Structure formats: C-alpha cells, structure tokens
Amino acid sequence: MEKVTLAHGSGGQATAELIDKVFKHHLNNEYFTADDASVLPNPQTTLAMSTDGFIVSPPFFNGGNIGKLSICGTVNDLACMGAKPLYMTCAFVIEEGFDMNKLEEIVASMEKCAKEVGVKIVAGDTKVAGKGQVDQVFITTTGVGAIKEGIKTSGAYAKAGDAIIVTGDIGRHGTCILLERDDYGIEANVSSDCAPLWNAVDALTEKVKDVHVIRDATRGGVGTVLYEIAREANVGIKLENKNIPVAKEVRGVTGMLGLDPLYLACEGRMVIVVPGDKADQTLAILHQCKHTEKAALIGYVTDEHPGHVTITTEIGSETLLPPPGNELLPRIC
C-alpha cells in the first residue's frame, strides 16, 4: 500500500504529483490553485474569517474523520456569524508513512462536506514531518464567508425573555471520541454529530432576521457556550433539564462515567438564541433542515442570576450548573 513520504512534502516533483493525484482530483473547482494564492471574486459584502486546527485522535471515528471535521468546524464557525461560507483553504501536516488511501478518504470526505454547503476549497498546503514528529495527520482549515445582510449575532445580544434552542441531541462527538480511544473498555455505539450547519442557519436567517446568538458547541460543549453567553450579555440562563435532548446511548455512557453531556463536545450542534416569540417559528424551520431535525427548546434567558446558568430538575428544584472547568479529553477535535 502506498505511503506518504518525506519527498511528498518537499515542494518538488513528488509534492506536485500528490497535489494532482489526491488534492486536485477531489477538490477541483474553478478557483482551486496549486499556485502561491488563489484569485477570488469579491463577494461585495462584509466578510467573516475563521481558522481552526484539527488534531483529533483517532483521525477516523464513528460518523466521520478528521477531514469531515475540519470542514464542519470552520463552516460552522462562519455560520455562527451569519456568514455564507465561500472560500476555504486547508493545510495538512502528515506523518511520514501515513497511508495514502486513508489520506484520499480524508480528502474525499472534505469535498463531500464542502459541496453540501457550497463552499469552495481554493488553496492548500502539504507538509510532511518525520515519523514520530507528528501523530498521523493534522489539518488546519480557514474560511472566508459573506455575512448576510441584516444578520448580526453575538453572545452579548442575549436578552431576558429570549428562547434558547439547541439544534439536536448533545454530547455525541465527545462520547464518540472517548469510546474510540477505548480507555474505558465500554462497548456502545455512539456516532459523532459532526455536520456542516450552514444550510440550516441560512434557512433560519431567511425568515428570522433577529436571531440574537448562534454559537457552535464544540470543545467545552453546550454548558461552556451557555456560560459564555451568560457572562457576555450579563444575563441569567435557565434550563429545563427534561427538555435537553441526549441520546439514550450517550446518556448510558456518560452516566457510567459520571460525565455531564452538557460539558461534552459536539461538532454539529449549535446553541441558537432568539426572541421568545420567535421560538416556535425557529423550531419549525430547523425541523425541516438536514442535521437539525431534532432541534429543541431547552430554556430561557432571564434577569435572575446574571452570569450564571441554572437547571430546573425533573422534580422542579432549581440548581446551579457548575461553571466550566477544563476539558476531560485532549485532542477531541
């Protein structure tokens, strides 16, 4: 089986062949370049720009791989600003000896995911590090998006009375990676929620112009995002525990390990804050979109306990959600 060699990262003939055979083959579009920089039409809007490095271990997991993840992560970061993802770049650092077929599978996943939301991968870079100098493969993606006219989101815009929606059941990605690492010897079938959410955000912001906050709950999970919003807007957040969607298998695993799904990473879930009277419309739109069919209203913004998140339990008592600590797992994304 063909392997990636140091020569593939040399910038010479072998690099050119790798670009042709793997990258150009899968990512080809009118702007894709092997040159110094891609030349791109100006979208004539305010721009959004975001970057993310991906070092997830293992690079292949239930429901995706590092390639899919690297597109979703940056697409979703742009979508959080109400920006249509237009152009992306990807930079690979590959360990010498990495399997060429796996690399191709990663690149093919990237293209599939990019196509789903219509973003073009326009430029890339490939470096190869010696055995043991990098763990398998790292990918950094950067995206430029066109912010939709009239959309202005920020954690600071949350207001008392706003509804808090999550776009699907939470904690899947974190649980999935935890199981893949097999450190705990638990057998369960949990796939990552890893998904590109621009199409859902696009549909929502066509109809609901006054979305206050959109934030993707990656490292740190939904709980961290909610604390960020509570602090940035100086508001309280009140969750209804029974309404927080958690898949049965995720609940099983996290229960065994004593983890809170609110603090486990998602890679295809957003927290969306809208005026209370737009909650039903928002849910109705999201339920029609791919990846957000199970969006749920999980709570409200209040004036009480500013800077804090509280949960109402099934028996009606209100408790403080412990503020975010540090992440359980490194290399989750």
Added chain:
Amino acid sequence: MEKVTLAHGSGGQATAELIDKVFKHHLNNEYFTADDASVLPNPQTTLAMSTDGFIVSPPFFNGGNIGKLSICGTVNDLACMGAKPLYMTCAFVIEEGFDMNKLEEIVASMEKCAKEVGVKIVAGDTKVAGKGQVDQVFITTTGVGAIKEGIKTSGAYAKAGDAIIVTGDIGRHGTCILLERDDYGIEANVSSDCAPLWNAVDALTEKVKDVHVIRDATRGGVGTVLYEIAREANVGIKLENKNIPVAKEVRGVTGMLGLDPLYLACEGRMVIVVPGDKADQTLAILHQCKHTEKAALIGYVTDEHPGHVTITTEIGSETLLPPPGNELLPRIC
C-alpha cells in the same frame, strides 16, 4: 518557568487566559477576535487567498523563528499575486510542556512582522497535543489580500526577452537550517533571509505595471521556481552564473557539502520577471526597498530550449541546470 499544558488547549478557562495573556496581548487590533470568526470590512477588490503550514525544525534559528517565518511565508505568497495582505489568521498546535516564554517570543515576532507590511492578524486557534504527539510547535497561517488594480502575474506570462531578477542573495534559509541542525559539524554564521516582501512588491508595482511573474523561492529554491516558469510559459531561461548573488559564507558551506545554492530554500527572496526594457527601472526601485537592496539581474527568458534552464559559466560555456529533484532537508519551513 511556565509551560503550556493540555488545559491550555481545552477551549475552557485556561485557553481563554492564554488568548488574553499571549495572543490578545501581542496581536490586538480592531478586528482581532476570540470569537468564532472575525468580521471584516470588504476591500472591494478581487481577493487573493493563501495558506501555509510551518513545521520548521528547530523553531528558533539564526535570523528568525517559526512565528516570523509563518507571517513572511503567507505575506509573500499573497505578494506574488500582486495582492496587498489585509487579514491573516494563525492556528497553533503546541506540544504539552512547551515553554510559555518561547511561545510569547514567537507571537511577538509574528506581530512585528505583520506590522511591517500592515497586515492584521484577525483570528486564531490553539490546540495542544500531548508530549511526543507533535514536535514543539506548528503554525498554520492563512491570508486574504486585495489584488492591486492592473496587476496580473503568472508563471505562464514569462516571454522571450524578459529579464529575470532575484531580490537578494540566495540559499540563506536552507543553509541556515542545515547548520542549525548541526548534522554536519560545520561552523559558519549564516542567518536566514526570512523577510516579508510586500512593501517591495508594492513599490515596484506602483511604477512597473507589466510585471509578468513574481514568485517566492521557498522550498526547492530559485532553481525550482525557474523550472516551473520555464515549463508553465514554455520558454527557455538562460542564467549568467557570475551574476547570481550568493553570500560568501553560503558559498563556503554549500561548496563543502556539494550543494547548489540554486536549489536551497529562501524565505525572503523572490524571482521577478519583467520585460527586458524594465529591468533597470525594476532594479532601481528594488534597491531602494528594505530586504531587496541587493536585487540582481541573473538572466533572461529566451525562445531556446523551451522548458529548460541553462547557465552560462564563468568561462563562457552554456550548461543545463539539472532539473529539480527532491528537497535535501525536510521541515525546512
């Protein structure tokens, strides 16, 4: 001495502190964000976009460090398209235990270099990998630039009669890294040429609108760039050996090791191809600019030997420059 820990990459409190203390402290500007994406004014021009991963080993070297290099690389890639670098992002992957002071020195170098050419670092990302899962620190930068009105460069635009200029003495970066690795036991003082060249390209393209090719001679060196141009434009390139600027200390080291400076990496040198009658004007402008004071005319584009590069030696004979092979050193940038 403070070290980078896995918690600094968790996306939680420690990450926020690292961003505040190191990244925001040095990189602060009106667009810099710790949010999902930065919101940026539209430059109202055709855009250029480029990305580069940097894994240079060692990360600190004579004349620079991986931070400076990571800004120069992307700035120069944009400059090659005649694009003014506007916005950049940087994504770090840091090995657990990396020295925090070194990280700060790297980030300070990035800002210094970015300021020199007026580019804003607008967003970033920090991941931390466990000990032995990444070698010290890798940085990926991505840049968006505004292509200057009327400037259109490409390797394919080289024409017979054009002059070939290099912006300074060649092979310094490759030689410098080679010496830093100390594998050969040679003592010599060679500093990297690592430099951001946008200001020089800007000055040149203000006066000389019909620059045909601008290309930075990084991995693969000037020889590889010349072969690329010869092939893309289907022309011959004729070099005058005595006119190729090589520092005495670089010539000494490469002579001992049997290496050709034409095939050693530069990180602050460009190959610029202009119409023959613009050669003097081009040199006069470059000689006035920082980092290109020693620009030199090294040859001409011809109709002979299309796809090939020849050199006229000191005794007047013409020989073929051997086509590029693969790079001598991995992790040179």
